[in-house]
Amino acid sequence: MKPRVRFAPSPTGPLHIGGVRTALYNYLFAKQSGGTFLLRIEDTDQTRFVEGAEEYIIEAFKWLGIEFDEGVGIGGELGPYKQSERKALYKPYAEQLVNDGWAYYAFDTPEALDAKRKEAEAQKRTFQYDASTRMTMENSLTLPPDEVARRIQDGDHYVVRFKYPEDTEIHVHDLIRGEVVINSRLLDDKVLYKSDGMPTYHLANIVDDHLMQITHVIRGEEWLPSAPLHVMLYKAFGWEAPQFAHLPLLLKPDGNGKLSKRDGDRLGFPVFPLQWTDPKSGEVSSGYRESGYLPEAVINMLALLGWNPGTEQEIFSIDELVKAFSLDKISKSGAKFSLDKAKWFNHEYIQLKTAEELYPAVEKLLVSKGIQFDKEYLMKVIALMKERLNFVNEFLDHAGFFFTAPAEYNEQDLKKRWKEGTGGKLRAIDTLLQQDKVFDMQAAHDRVMEYIKSNEWNMGQVLNSLRIAIVGEAKGPELFTMIDILGTDEVHRRVEKAINIVES
Numbered sequence: 112m113k114p115r116v117r118f119a120p121s122p123t124g125p126l127h128i129g130g131v132r133t134a135l136y137n138y139l140f141a142k143q144s145g146g147t148f149l150l151r152i153e154d155t156d157q158t159r160f161v162e163g164a165e166e167y168i169i170e171a172f173k174w175l176g177i178e179f180d181e182g183v184g185i186g187g188e189l190g191p192y193k194q195s196e197r198k199a200l201y202k203p204y205a206e207q208l209v210n211d212g213w214a215y216y217a218f219d220t221p222e223a224l225d226a227k228r229k230e231a232e233a234q235k236r237t238f239q240y241d242a243s244t245r246m247t248m249e250n251s252l253t254l255p256p257d258e259v260a261r262r263i264q265d266g267d268h269y270v271v272r273f274k275y276p277e278d279t280e281i282h283v284h285d286l287i288r289g290e291v292v293i294n295s296r297l298l299d300d301k302v303l304y305k306s307d308g309m310p311t312y313h314l315a316n317i318v319d320d321h322l323m324q325i326t327h328v329i330r331g332e333e334w335l336p337s338a339p340l341h342v343m344l345y346k347a348f349g350w351e352a353p354q355f356a357h358l359p360l361l362l363k364p365d366g367n368g369k370l371s372k373r374d375g376d377r378l379g380f381p382v383f384p385l386q387w388t389d390p391k392s393g394e395v396s397s398g399y400r401e402s403g404y405l406p407e408a409v410i411n412m413l414a415l416l417g418w419n420p421g422t423e424q425e426i427f428s429i430d431e432l433v434k435a436f437s438l439d440k441i442s443k444s445g446a447k448f449s450l451d452k453a454k455w456f457n458h459e460y461i462q463l464k465t466a467e468e469l470y471p472a473v474e475k476l477l478v479s480k481g482i483q484f485d486k487e488y489l490m491k492v493i494a495l496m497k498e499r500l501n502f503v504n505e506f507l508d509h510a511g512f513f514f515t516a517p518a519e520y521n522e523q524d525l526k527k528r529w530k531e532g533t534g535g536k537l538r539a540i541d542t543l544l545q546q547d548k549v550f551d552m553q554a555a556h557d558r559v560m561e562y563i564k565s566n567e568w569n570m571g572q573v574l575n576s577l578r579i580a581i582v583g584e585a586k587g588p589e590l591f592t593m594i595d596i597l598g599t600d601e602v603h604r605r606v607e608k609a610i611n612i613v614e615s
């Protein structure tokens with residue numbers, strides 16, 4: 112049987128990159144074996160629903176190029192894939208558990224529960240609704256059956272709680288963590304269903320994983336504490352449980368705790384794939400897309416945060432990831448996020464792109480800045496300058512002088528390089544540059560070098576002054592390549608302008 116896996120986000124806000132990584136690992140796992148990867152939206156908790164979050168999730172995966180085979184926005188035979196659209200389906204399952212003795216109706220009011228909590232606190236205990244307390248509460252285990260029936264009939268509020276067997280070891284087999292064992296004494300009789308007609312996450316998740324024929328549940332470590340309940344629910348329903356794999360947490364760069372929404376903007380990197388504007392507060396959180404990351408770089412970086420190929424290889428195309436990925440090479444310990452590494456990946460992926468491929472993004476950037484350019488010219492600049500870029504957004508920081516002549520010159524560079532008589536020397540070199548009808552880079556280079564040598568000028572001083580005139584500072588790519596792209600007329604204008612400004 113081919114694997115069927117799912118990514119099951121709750122639309123409670125923008126998708127954290129930890130969630131993106133979970134989806135990616137599911138995707139890689141499915142693709143590797145020709146399995147199916149589906150998107151299910153878990154929106155049963157209406158109080159946490161956030162406007163626009165579902166659309167955000169779909170757009171994020173589009174941008175990343177991660178495609179689902181089934182699910183919300185795609186369809187499929189086992190849909191609908193949005194839990195709110197499956198609402199009516201869960202109640203019979205809750206009732207089945209009650210009828211089979213695996214669950215019970217509980218009528219305790221919030222006040223009654225609170226009083227129990229306070230009472231326990233006063234005795235330095237924490238209250239837990241479990242085998243040791245459930246017989247003291249107001250539920251279908253303690254009330255006569257006709258009263259239970261009457262209360263339900265009358266529309267009293269109730270919840271359905273899972274009834275853990277007393278003092279029982281529950282085993283969770285996790286593909287990453289191995290065997291996890293917990294005693295039911297430590298577990299709370301979790302709410303599965305509420306009388307408002309909504310299942311909780313636990314019930315909906317298990318029912319849907321079963322009905323959608325999920326074979327492997329690959330999800331974040333934060334769900335490990337729920338796994339014993341899930342294992343028990345499969346048992347209670349008499350269904351075969353899927354295999355579980357709980358992924359290690361993504362940690363802050365210093366390794367101290369989970370990477371949170373706040374860390375990103377505090378430390379200068381995005382925690383979300385796309386920029387997100389909170390619909391209520393208007394607060395904006397940065398996104399990888401808007402920060403100039405390439406989706407391939409984000410995917411490659413995330414793939415290696417928690418999974419290790421077992422070789423030195425770091426750059427993986429998505430196809431290579433699909434081939435190399437395996438659950439047994441996922442680490443048990445948390446993976447530290449590194450901004451330098453994220454930048455490094457982006458830099459590497461920019462180098463893998465041709466100028467043609469980078470063109471649209473750079474074009475957009477220049478247009479947004481109101482800069483005029485010619486396509487052929489811009490292509491040459493991109494080809495020359497891309498090696499300096501970590502982000503396309505930085506293009507003008509490195510290559511701005513190709514579009515606008517400097518209006519001022521770096522003081523320190525001038526002091527170091529521009530001496531008396533420099534203006535005259537630059538004019539002489541400018542004349543040499545103008546000599547070819549069609550600029551011949553190599554010939555011009557040789558001519559200029561020869562000339563400087565025969566005049567016994569200081570090579571570094573003259574060439575750097577020329578560079579200052581062209582760029583505005585003693586930086587930039589190879590001098591003659593730069594002159595070739597800018598054209599000798601433009602170089603001439605810049606030399607004259609610099610002499611005017613510097614020597615006046």
Ligand code: GLU
Nearest residue numbers: 119120121153316330334
């Ligand atoms: N809805 C849960 C979430 O938001 C899904 C957890 C799971 O994969 O079981 O992450």
